[in-house]
Each structure stands twice: as C-alpha cells, then as structure tokens.
C-alpha cells in the first residue's frame with residue numbers, strides 16, 4: 001500500500017499536545033462555519049491540515065479588484081487562508097495569464113478561521129489548502145474530468161492548461177504537495193521534458209480529475225503547524241502503476257469509507273484553536289488584541 005495522505009490527523013503527526021474538542025455534532029454547523037471574520041493577530045497556521053485552524057487569515061481579494069482568477073463557488077465563502085496561500089493563488093493567476101491560459105478557476109480555500117467544515121473536505125483546516133479547477137470555467141459552471149477514468153486516458157477536456165498550471169504551481173517553493181488523479185500524473189510522467197524534479201510534489205489521489213488540491217508547507221513562523229512527512233525520493237512516476245492496479249481499487253473502497261467518515265467530523269484540535277475560535281473584536285472595537293501572541297522571530 002503506497003498511498004500518501006491527503007488528510008493527516010494529529011495521531012499520524014505524532015504530536016502529544018493538549019487538545020480541545022469543538023462543541024458540535026458531526027456534520028453540523030459549528031463555531032468554525034458560523035464565524036464570518038478572521039481572528040486578528042499574526043498569521044499562524046495551527047495544527048494539522050485535517051485538525052487545525054488559522055489566526056490572521058486573509059480573504060482572497062474579490063476578482064473584481066483586478067485578480068486574474070475567478071471564484072467558482074463564491075456563495076460557499078471558503079475564500080480564506082494564511083496570507084501565504086492568498087499570495088500563492090494570486091501569483092498563480094498572474095503566471096497563467098502571462099502564458100495566455102487564464103483565468104485561474106478557484107474552488108475552496110478555507111473558512112475565516114479555518115477549522116473543520118460541515119461538508120466538502122476533511123482537510124482545508126489550517127489555511128494552507130486550496131482546490132483549483134483544471135478548466136477555466138465560469139462561476140457556477142459544472143466541472144469536467146480532464147481524464148477518462150474508464151478508458152484510462154485523457155478526455156476531450158484535457159488541454160495545455162493542465163500541465164502548464166501544475167508545473168507553475170509545483171515550482172512554487174511554498175508548495176509541499178499537489179493531489180491529482182493518477183492518470184494525470186501518468187500523462188505528465190510521460191510528457192515532462194528537461195527538469196522533472198517538480199513531478200515529485202504531484203501526489204496521486206482518488207478523484208482529483210476535475211480539480212487539483214494544492215497544499216502549502218508549514219510557514220516557518222507557525223511553530224504549532226504540523227507538517228506531513230517529507231516526500232519520498234524521486235519523481236514518484238514508479239508509483240503510478242500501483243494506483244491504476246486492481247489492488248488500488250480495493251484499497252480505494254476502504255479509503256473512501258474512512259474519508260467520508262472524517263468529512264464533517266469534529267476532530268480534536270490543538271488548544272490554541274480554542275482561543276482562535278473564541279476571539280472577538282470586543283464592544284465598539286475595544287480589546288482588539290490578538291488571540292495569540294506572535295512567536296519570537
């Protein structure tokens with residue numbers, strides 16, 4: 001079994017820390033989905049990608065303010081992230097436009113203070129995850145698969161955008177992993193010329209044939225951010241055959257079941273997330289200090 005993890009829990013990260021359980025039932029709205037504004041303070045990604053939160057998040061600026069991207073599901077308001085994630089999305093939009101392949105179609109980032117969402121994802125909790133569509137699309141449009149899963153080849157929706165966008169994203173030094181369908185990785189393993197080092201960040205995962213999921217590494221000044229294990233050595237192209245094997249299909253069924261149990265669940269979060277969840281600007285702007293003090297430089 002060679003699959004990577006799209007969502008790492010605290011246990012997987014091996015961190016012994018005081019924990020706090022968000023007070024809400026599985027799949028229900030919680031304080032994290034109800035709160036509409038970021039917690040003020042230095043930007044801090046806290047905890048793991050699937051059990052964490054973010055202080056000092058920024059909202060992706062409205063595309064009308066000159067962005068080279070479109071937000072595909074604006075009504076969800078999953079448009080917040082650590083400032084490094086916002087900067088990554090904005091720069092990728094510019095890069096794509098420079099290659100005349102824009103605009104970038106942006107799916108979900110995270111909630112205003114991160115934390116577990118009632119639907120859609122088990123990760124996207126610490127302000128470092130974003131889903132981006134392969135197609136240009138228009139807000140509200142359907143996504144299409146860029147590969148034919150049955151025939152195991154590219155679909156009519158495949159275009160030059162796919163490899164260009166993935167290479168641009170993977171070459172950003174802040175990016176730790178990009179989750180894509182194994183068929184897409186196989187295509188890139190066959191076509192990439194010259195420098196192939198960026199292929200190592202492209203991690204096969206189920207689905208991810210209409211959009212790809214970019215995950216930034218823990219920012220250096222977020223001491224409570226829990227990283228995933230380092231990437232295995234090499235470009236990872238030798239793993240693709242396993243992903244397309246009958247053994248992987250069996251493993252998939254188990255994986256989907258356990259993933260679905262985790263979507264909408266209320267994981268235990270680091271203690272610091274309690275302060276982030278409960279931060280409020282105070283009456284008439286009084287008491288606007290940060291939930292958490294910034295770490296020493």
Ligand SMILES: [Zn+2]
Nearest residue numbers: 121130131213
């Ligand atoms: Zn995602």
